[in-house]
Amino acid sequence: MLAGTSALPERSVSVTQRERGRGRRRSQSESSTPQEIRSTTRVYNIKTSEDRDDPKIIADGQGGSGLYTEIGKKARDLLYKDYQTDQKFTLTTTSPTGVAITSAGTKKGELFFADVNTQLKNKNVTTDIKWTDSNLFTTITVDEPAPVLKAIFSFRVPDQMSGKIELQYLHEYAGISSSIGLTANPVVNFSGVLGTNVLALGTDISFDTKTRNFTKCNTGLSFSNVDLIASLALVDPCFHMGPIASQPMRTPSGTQHAIDPLTMVKARVNNVGMASAVIQHEWRPKSLFTISGEVDTKSIDKSPKVGLALALKP
Template sequence: SLSLSLYRAAMKGPGLFSDIGKKGRDLLEKDYNYDQKLTVSTRTASGLGLTTNAVKKGGLYVGDITTQFKYGETTIDVKVDTESKVTSTVTRAELFPCTKAMTTFKNSDLNYGKLEVQYFHDHASVTGAVTLKQPPNVDISGTLGSHGIVFGAEAGFDSVLGTFTKYNAGLSLKKSQTIVSLQLVDKGDMLRASYVHHLDGKQTSAAVGEITRK
């Protein structure tokens, strides 16, 4: 597959719609693994990095190897997993003023691609994505906010059926060590609320709660 993304080089403002509620989800779900896991990372002075991940599930080992090379404003990442799936990503910073371009190829799906553009302002962000397959699907999202208060919404459109594939909305309140998020997801059928409170100034520990209601 092929995807191309354009980003503002220096992310600022209220952030992306996908950031609403992300802190709570990551603390509750991300990187929790009851299997044995080993990660080894190295980097040379020339800019070549190598990361190996291995997880033992039962009597089997699964994992991946990622190679990263940086040259000037260009970064090349190649990832190979134990299922022989190869993902290559080329990232070019400052391709245009205040932009970053990212191109990704996957050998598992040669007919799929996506073009994504993200724009960041002091008080707003807008993201648009179009699949490069025919016929294309379109996703768009945006946020508005300042001083720790962010409102956001996203929608997806199927150009074949002429219908919306998704429409969600969210609100995030952040003050000092506390983040409260409310999201209306699944086309308005589910309400998700999360609460994060960091227990120390370095944010090394936190109390987290999440409630969902249909």
């Protein structure tokens, strides 16, 4: 990944993932035959029942190219999701009327952070309201105001300049998203993906109408089949065509394995000696208990960091 002055430095990621299958019952022959994929790009195995049920990522002839934000998402989840060194508790409650309330609390050292998220569904309209210590985020999503379209309106209180409206279009061979800020001199964003659920090429561009400059110019490529997904992203190649001075490159590698249908372990290590591990157990449907840890292998005299997370969904 190539980066500009405000983005991450160039990365080459090697990922190994074995069958997850968390929360699903599989045959003995399938669970006893783990598969391994290695590459210098973001690569991971998606040959699990859970992944096959997701129309956005399966490669069995259904689904389309998806949106630009989906390029590399599964690899990022493998390398970064659930890795934490804090204590977190999450409780989700739902009602028959379509209201879901999620409360979360996180303890970081001596500090405690809390947020509450409320989701209301009424026919094809979904409203998400999230309250944090100092902000109120609201997102209103309308599914199919016209065929194959999705409209999203979002804003943040008390920021009066945060209003934004977005339109998404999903087709078998294309995924397009365009947004504009609701200000006098808005930032306009456009992203598009062309291809199929096997091979897709996309771009993500932002233009500031006030300065009349492009503020973002990204390009992504993804390849998918029943065994793996690989993606490559170039960040801001439009602005930096020459040599780039950057921080020392960090290259993480990760692996994931299902101990049983309800328990998953994964680990990662980078080239500077930081090693992390996660074990997650689904002790009841959609309720997870997670233990994670991180250690500096080049400074073993330092105490390892440990994180705990409990997510309850009755």
